[in-house]
Amino acid sequence: MPCKGLVPEVERYMTESINEKRRFGMRVFRVLILALFIFSIVVTPALAKDTIKIGAILAVTGPASFLGAPEAKTLQMLAEEINSQGGINGKKIELIIKDSGASPEKAISFAKQLIEEEKVFAIIGPSTSGETLKIKNICEKSKTICISCAAAELIVNPVAKYVFKTPQKDSFAARKIYMQMQKMGIKRIGVVVGNTGFGKAGKAQLEKLAPEYGIEIVISEVYDKKATDLTALVTKLKAKNVEAVVNWSIVPAQAIIAKNMKQIGLNVPLFQSHGFGNIKYVKAAGAAAEGIIFPAGRLLVADMLPDNHPQKPVLIKYKRDYESRYHEEASTFGGHAYDAFMILVNAIKKAGFDKEKVRDAIENMKGFVGTGGIFNFSPQDHNGLDIDSFEMLTVKNGKFVLLENK
Numbered sequence: 001m002p003c004k005g006l007v008p009e010v011e012r013y014m015t016e017s018i019n020e021k022r023r024f025g026m027r028v029f030r031v032l033i034l035a036l037f038i039f040s041i042v043v044t045p046a047l048a049k050d051t052i053k054i055g056a057i058l059a060v061t062g063p064a065s066f067l068g069a070p071e072a073k074t075l076q077m078l079a080e081e082i083n084s085q086g087g088i089n090g091k092k093i094e095l096i097i098k099d100s101g102a103s104p105e106k107a108i109s110f111a112k113q114l115i116e117e118e119k120v121f122a123i124i125g126p127s128t129s130g131e132t133l134k135i136k137n138i139c140e141k142s143k144t145i146c147i148s149c150a151a152a153e154l155i156v157n158p159v160a161k162y163v164f165k166t167p168q169k170d171s172f173a174a175r176k177i178y179m180q181m182q183k184m185g186i187k188r189i190g191v192v193v194g195n196t197g198f199g200k201a202g203k204a205q206l207e208k209l210a211p212e213y214g215i216e217i218v219i220s221e222v223y224d225k226k227a228t229d230l231t232a233l234v235t236k237l238k239a240k241n242v243e244a245v246v247n248w249s250i251v252p253a254q255a256i257i258a259k260n261m262k263q264i265g266l267n268v269p270l271f272q273s274h275g276f277g278n279i280k281y282v283k284a285a286g287a288a289a290e291g292i293i294f295p296a297g298r299l300l301v302a303d304m305l306p307d308n309h310p311q312k313p314v315l316i317k318y319k320r321d322y323e324s325r326y327h328e329e330a331s332t333f334g335g336h337a338y339d340a341f342m343i344l345v346n347a348i349k350k351a352g353f354d355k356e357k358v359r360d361a362i363e364n365m366k367g368f369v370g371t372g373g374i375f376n377f378s379p380q381d382h383n384g385l386d387i388d389s390f391e392m393l394t395v396k397n398g399k400f401v402l403l404e405n406k
Contacts, residue, residue, distance in 0.1 A: 051094045052087075052121050052353065054079075054344070055114035057135070058149070058337075059127040062101035063225060063251045066278045068127040070334030071149055072097050073326055074318075075124060078341050081321075088348050096120065100131055104197075107131035108138065115142045121348075121355065124340045125149050127333070128250065130197025136163050145359055147340035149333065151274060152201035156382040164362060164382040166339040166372055167332075168297065172387040173274045174205040176295040177246060178213035180392050180403070184269070188218050190242040192233060192257065194225040194249040202248035202273055218242060225251045234260045244268050250275040255284035262288040269293060274390070277332030282395055293403060295390040297372045299335045300400040314369050335371030343368060343375065 056075055059068030079095040087093060096118055098110035107126050114120045115138070122145035126132050129152030139146040140160045148155050151167035181189070191206050193199035203220065210217050219240045223233055230253060237245055245268060247257045254276055261270060272281075272294040279300075282289040298305060302315035318338050322330045343362060351357035363382070368375040373389025392403040 050091060052091045052348070053094045053096060053118055054122055054124065054341075055110075055118060055120035056095065056097045056124040056337075057100050057107050057110045057114070057126040057131065058097060058124075059102035059131075060097070060099040062103070064102035064128050066280050066331070067149070067250060067275075067333040068099070068102070068125075070278070070322075070328075070331045071125065071127055071337035072099075074322065074334040074337040075341055077321065077325055078338065078345075082345065088345055089352065091353070100126060102128050102131065102196075104131050104134040108134050111135040111138045115139075115144050120144070121353070122147065122344055122358075124337060124344070128196065128198060129155065129201055132163075132165070133197055136160055139163055143355065145344070145355065145362070147344060147362075149336040149340055150198065152198055153205065154197075154201055159380065159382050162359060164340075164343075164377070164384075166336045166343070166370065166375075166383075168274060168295075168372060168385050168387075168389050169383055170202050170205045170273075171209065172385075172390055173295045174202070174209050175213075175387060176390045176392060177206075177271050177273075177293075178209060178215055180271075180293060181215060181244060182213055184244075186244045186269070187214060188216050188241070188243045190237040190240060190245045191217050191220040192230075192237070192245065192247050193222055194251045194253055195222050196225050196250065198250050198273075198275060199225070199248055206246060206248065223253060225249075225253065227253055227256065229260065230256050231260045231264065233257075234264055234266055237261075238264060238266045242268060244271060246271045246273075248273040248275070252281075252284065254281045255289070258285040258288040258292060274332070279329045279331065279400065282398060282400070289395045289398070292395045294393055296393050296400075297332050297335060297389060298391055299330060299332055299371045300393060301391065301402050304402055310369055310374065311371070315371055318371055332371070339370035339372050339375070342370065 058071045060072045079093045083092045100106040124147055127149050129150040132148040132150045132155050139162050143162055146163045148165040153170045155165045193203045223230055254272055258270055270292050272292055274295050276294040277296045298311055299315050302319055305312045319330045347358045347361035351361040363377050363379055366376045373385040375384035377384040393400050394403045
């Protein structure tokens with residue numbers, strides 16, 4: 001004992017003093033523990049209630065980075081803008097972006113992580129159709145709202161209660177291409193697609209709709225999305241005496257096809273899908289991109305629209321904000337992310353923070369003016385756009401222009 005050997009009275013006094021200090025210290029310790037416990041159960045949830053988590057699965061890097069990179073930049077820009085204005089109904093947005101690299105396997109893992117661990121309110125994306133189709137059932141089973149930035153019609157057909165998408169339908173893109181071919185008197189065509197979910201879905205639509213427009217597909221081929229040279233493929237197209245080629249892809253091969261056709265002298269019109277809506281594809285193809293025809297939303301030609309067009313104010317503002325911030329041209333893909341994010345934000349503003357009510361608000365949203373068109377959702381239509389949301393564009397002098405005005 002520390003007091004051993006002292007006069008008994010002094011020893012007793014010192015011992016009691018030490019014991020009292022120990023008891024006091026224990027009481028202080030218990031009070032601190034209780035305070036920390038109260039903080040954890042009261043203050044932390046209060047802080048959590050001041051934010052809303054929105055997840056995003058985007059191909060920021062990899063073969064589909066021309067899609068995912070502008071989508072991620074768009075979401076970051078919008079989240080910062082909304083937060084600077086006080087958030088959504090008083091709650092700040094906590095944006096959690098996962099870079100899938102266009103890998104369906106990563107998309108599955110990230111979807112589970114966002115839903116189970118991060119407890120996100122909703123998911124924006126993925127960027128590609130293959131990824132979206134892989135997580136469609138995950139979102140459906142977990143009752144998590146997913147607004148995809150990918151185009152395949154299978155994403156919303158059949159309709160899944162919690163899954164929506166913002167790009168225009170594949171079937172509408174195929175019809176716009178065929179309608180233009182009819183105007184040009186084209187009847188015999190070759191179809192080539194990348195081996196992605198988007199490519200395979202587009203191939204199915206092109207083959208299904210061709211007879212309706214009196215068009216014969218004399219050759220239909222699938223190529224590797226990682227291909228760096230497609231000379232052998234375009235040589236087969238030339239041997240079939242096709243009058244035009246449709247390439248349905250979202251990968252760098254969009255530029256490779258154009259270059260290889262030019263190199264072997266296959267001088268027929270090249271049509272691309274709505275997956276061509278990033279000027280970087282044009283720059284990659286160089287002179288070979290001249291004259292390419294494709295359907296797209298109006299963002300790429302916003303300046304050419306009449307002043308009374310209902311989309312023009314939205315398109316001009318998004319395009320100006322994006323380009324001034326990132327010093328690169330806006331693309332339709334960034335536009336798809338803009339539409340997905342703002343549709344979600346507007347639904348939350350209307351319905352509050354109840355997921356089921358927000359889902360219902362999206363499904364019944366009418367007249368929402370976005371970059372892709374004017375959205376009118378319904379229980380039967382989780383895309384909300386009609387065929388008139390497309391314009392036919394072409395490449396002239398390295399730039400996108402309206403086909404009718406070239």
